[in-house]
Amino acid sequence: MTRAYNFSAGPATLPEPVLRQAQAEMLDWNGVGASIVELSHRGAEFMGVAAQAEADLRTLLSVPDDYAVLFLAGGATTQQALLALNFAAPGQTVDYVVTGHWGKTAIRQVRPYVDVHVAADGEPGGFRDIPPRQDWSLSADAAYVHITANETIHGVEFRDTPDVGTVPLFADFSSSIASAPLDVSRYGLIYAGAQKNLGPVGVSVVIVRRELLERAGQPRADIFNYASHAARDSMLNTPPTWNWYLLGLTVKWMLEQGGVEEFARRNAAKAALVYDAIDGSGGFYRNEVAVPVRSRMNIPFFLPDETLTTRFVAESKAAGLLALKGHKAVGGLRASLYNAMPVAGAQALVGFMRDFQQRHG
Ligand SMILES: Cc1ncc(COP(=O)(O)O)c(C=O)c1O
Incomplete structure (x- = not known):
């Protein structure tokens, strides 16, 4: 068997040792006589896998203790919609800095709930650059400022964390999480679909400053409530166990690599x-x-x-x-x-x- 070099934008190539370990453990995980994907998420085996994945991700990204780490189904697009429901009052202003396709998608997900203010827009320049920070028109009373750390389609990346003052900075890190050191404390919230740098599609990671979880947000079902997910260790309902397990193997591999x-x-x-x-x-x-x-x-x-x-x-x-x-x-x-x-x-x-x-x- 020859494995090709796979340049897919996502779902993307995974480390071969991770795939081999998953293959070896597919029928019998750790001698229990069943696959991890066949075990209850509330059993000691999967709870151990989940806790280790979180601990390793916290180590990999140096996540401060006052941040919750959530493992959620639904993809990055779902998180984009949940940002408004969880952190902004109905009709409140939210600031978006648009540097490519995914910034526009993020806005589409929240328009039904909030007043979107585009603080800067790279589209008139064909998304070939990031508008200079001094030209951004940030709102003093915004619930948050949203950026896309790396635009997967247009190939535009923030190399530094922009200073947005006291309003929390929210960032879509779907295609660049764990690609370089990151100061999590500069952000109110970071989210990422796993399927590029963290593992397989089907699980998203949300890293959020705990104090933000106390915001009232908007009326929403429990399942759309980040605070409920945090209170239940992302096990409010059946989590994507297979994806979480593979994410854990991938994160462990990244730690082993340096x-x-x-x-x-x-x-x-x-x-x-x-x-x-x-x-x-x-x-x-x-x-x-x-x-x-x-x-x-x-x-x-x-x-x-x-x-x-x-x-x-x-x-x-x-x-x-x-x-x-x-x-x-x-x-x-x-x-x-x-x-x-x-x-x-x-x-x-x-x-x-x-x-x-x-x-x-
Ligand atoms: C930067 C960025 N944000 C959001 C998404 C959407 O992710 P999902 O398909 O998991 O909803 C993608 C997908 O490629 C992406 O690259």
């Missing part, structure tokens, strides 16, 4: 390889994002025409480099370089890019 400092080093090396290949191609490959905010996780790039793009996708796939087709919203190509992508994968991609240019440039 943690976020090591991944920041590897991710910078991988991104530099690919951006250098693009910038050094004499215009054959193009990435249009301003250099200081280029994403280290998702690199959209373009060829001179559609015929070459189609050929690149087909030939790269045949060469064992999967899922390089760009998102339909922007077209072109995209390489996602999450933590589980080895440096050798980026080297293989760059080798292919140079070869493709020689043959078709």
